[in-house]
Amino acid sequence: MDQKAQASAGPSADERSAMNEAIDRALRAARESGKSGIAATVLKAGKVVATGENEVHLQCDPTQHAEMVAITRAAQVLGTTDLTGCVLISTLQPCEMCLSAFRFARMERVIFAATQAKVPEKYFAFPHLRLDDFQRGTNFTFVAGVGEELVLHLYATGDE
Amino acid sequence: MDQKAQASAGPSADERSAMNEAIDRALRAARESGKSGIAATVLKAGKVVATGENEVHLQCDPTQHAEMVAITRAAQVLGTTDLTGCVLISTLQPCEMCLSAFRFARMERVIFAATQAKVPEKYFAFPHLRLDDFQRGTNFTFVAGVGEELVLHLYATGDE
Numbered sequence: 001m002d003q004k005a006q007a008s009a010g011p012s013a014d015e016r017s018a019m020n021e022a023i024d025r026a027l028r029a030a031r032e033s034g035k036s037g038i039a040a041t042v043l044k045a046g047k048v049v050a051t052g053e054n055e056v057h058l059q060c061d062p063t064q065h066a067e068m069v070a071i072t073r074a075a076q077v078l079g080t081t082d083l084t085g086c087v088l089i090s091t092l093q094p095c096e097m098c099l100s101a102f103r104f105a106r107m108e109r110v111i112f113a114a115t116q117a118k119v120p121e122k123y124f125a126f127p128h129l130r131l132d133d134f135q136r137g138t139n140f141t142f143v144a145g146v147g148e149e150l151v152l153h154l155y156a157t158g159d160e
Numbered sequence: 161m162d163q164k165a166q167a168s169a170g171p172s173a174d175e176r177s178a179m180n181e182a183i184d185r186a187l188r189a190a191r192e193s194g195k196s197g198i199a200a201t202v203l204k205a206g207k208v209v210a211t212g213e214n215e216v217h218l219q220c221d222p223t224q225h226a227e228m229v230a231i232t233r234a235a236q237v238l239g240t241t242d243l244t245g246c247v248l249i250s251t252l253q254p255c256e257m258c259l260s261a262f263r264f265a266r267m268e269r270v271i272f273a274a275t276q277a278k279v280p281e282k283y284f285a286f287p288h289l290r291l292d293d294f295q296r297g298t299n300f301t302f303v304a305g306v307g308e309e310l311v312l313h314l315y316a317t318g319d320e
Contacts, residue, residue, distance in 0.1 A: 061232045062241040062265040063223065072221045081222040097260035100285035104257065105222040125260035128297040129289075137288040 011111050011146055014046035018089045019111060022051070023150050026091040029053045030154050037154040040066035040098075041089040042074035042107075049086060050074040066090060067098035071105055083107050091151045093144065096125050099134055108140045113147040120158035171271050171306055174206030178249045179271060182211070183310050186251040189213045190314050197314035200226040200258075201249040202234035202267075209246060210234040226250060227258035231265055243267050251311045253304065256285050259294055268300045273307040280318035 011019065022039040030037025036054035043049065052069025056062055067090050075081050083105040088094065090112045094102060102110060121127040131142065171179065182199040190197025196214035203209065212229025216222055227250050235241050243265040248254065250272045254262060262270060281287040291302065 056241055060239060060241060061235050062243075063228050063232055063261045068223050072223055075221050079220060081216055081220055083222075095260060095264075097257050097264065100255060100257035100260065101223045103285035104255075125263035126294050126298065129293065133289065133293070134286050138286065 009143075011143055012046065014043065015087060015089065015111055015143075016146065018043050018048060019091075019113065019146050021048075022089050022091050023113060023147050025051065025053060026151055026154060034058045036066075037151070038066040038090070038092050040070040040091070042070050042083065043087040043089060044074075044078070044083075044085060050077050063097070065095065065098050066092075067094050068101055071098075071101050075105065081105060087111065091147075092119065092123060092155060093131065095123060096129065096134070099131075103138070103140065109142070110140065111143040111146055113145065113151045114155050115144050115148060118148070118152055119155040122158045123155065169303075171303055172206065174203065175247060175249065175271055175303075176306065178203050178208060179251075179273065179306050181208075182249050182251050183273060183307050185211065185213060186311055186314060194218045196226075197311070198226040198250070198252050200230040200251070202230050202243065203247040203249060204234075204238070204243075204245060210237050223257070225255065225258050226252075227254050228261055231258075231261050231267075235265065241265060247271065251307075252279065252283060252315060253291065255283060256289065256294070259291075263298070263300065269302070270300065271303040271306055273305065273311045274315050275304050275308060278308070278312055279315040282318045283315065 018041045025039035026037045029035040038054040041051045050073035052066045054066045055064040088110040092114045093112045093116045178201045185199035186197045189195040194217050198214040201211045210230050210233035212226045214226045215224040248270040252274045253272045253276045
């Protein structure tokens, strides 16, 4: 995969643990009415600052992706919109909206499970653009596919 | 400007009126403490459904751009995350986050005042990408620069 050439060092033990916990939440949310099986976490210095699940249908709000919920909560917990040094964990490759929020919050590292190449286009607003297109000329890094095999079935059809 | 080749028909009377009102709100917000001088509106069939101003600092939430606030409110007013047929108006070219939310909400027309080429890079998460890069292969249209001369001074320095 082209992405690997630019990918950063693998997940730390804390990051892997946070991913496992996010995957558990995604699997649980997928079984609950009105929720989508997508979960995210913001970590700082290896500790969980905030978590979120997709609440688009629950809140009737197209902006409430899991990563957005987690970023909003992290900013409120930390009392600043500057999340420098925080790491974003998501069970699904962040879409362009979430990736932009991540950058506006000055985060530089994102780790995700399911990758764009293996999920329906509907999870992206501009599916003709790839993570590489966004990464070019910036300083963020990512680790793709961590635990992917555990969540891909959640996103196979794009139904929610 | 390259953008013009792909730009759509100019604003209707209702759209122009909504832009004038948004510009008034942006100018007012720029004078208020904790606010940024960016305002947005969602229109449906020429009528205002929802408005919003940038509340990033007010809410301590990096996701609360004016367009996000307006889209969230529009979904709540209309009781659906599907804003097909609605038009987004903004005093500043929507960033990648807001443009993605616009697309997830199935909106297809956006009208904005200040254009990316004339404002600091900080208003965009991925300034190496342009509106044309996002538009390629999609069906949304935009009208750029409507009332631009009235708001450019708000965005000249990037200070808020």
